[in-house]
Amino acid sequence: SQQGEEDPQALSIQEGENATMNCSYKTSINNLQWYRQNSGRGLVHLILIRSNEREKHSGRLRVTLDTSKKSSSLLITASRAADTASYFCATSRYNTDKLIFGTGTRLQVFP
């Protein structure tokens, strides 16, 4: 299967703590994206990191990419109850607009 793997499958933390999610993929990529899915809703794009980038920040989000290990991590700092959602990584290969999604991490942030 081309599907990426995410780790952990589920994560429960208290408000204020940091949450780290990891994503591993199998093929060379053009870019890697992270999406959030609230329960019963569609996916919302969070951040995109290109294959020639190693780290990117957006607000409380920090994404790293290690192409040699074919892995990425998403760090959410100072988490809030509103961050409770499923988080998916998705990879895009060169010359295609097809996104391959990971298996997702379910994050629960307790107030």
Next chain:
Amino acid sequence: DTAVSQTPKYLVTQMGNDKSIKCEQNLGHDTMYWYKQDSKKFLKIMFSYNNKELIINETVPNRFSPKSPDKAHLNLHINSLELGDSAVYFCASSQASGPLAETQYFGPGTRLLVL
């Protein structure tokens, strides 16, 4: 204003029926997609259209037939529905295809339950 909209939101139907799901985007994007998310939350692409032309067809059974009347609409027709078709179907769009394709914008999903 809703960027990517889908109708219906919920669809409950009997096995063997034929049904359609509609998708519209008002973002002016060139490319539209259909994804299927199963009960384990695995999200997999089914089809991609660019300017009304089929780009990606991911070995989906031919009971599924996408139709793009114009670049703002991509509908999904499903013939002879089976129990295994029960899932959430998401429409998405993006600004460009090929090596420049980037962020995809998703609709709210259509929850299909086949009884």
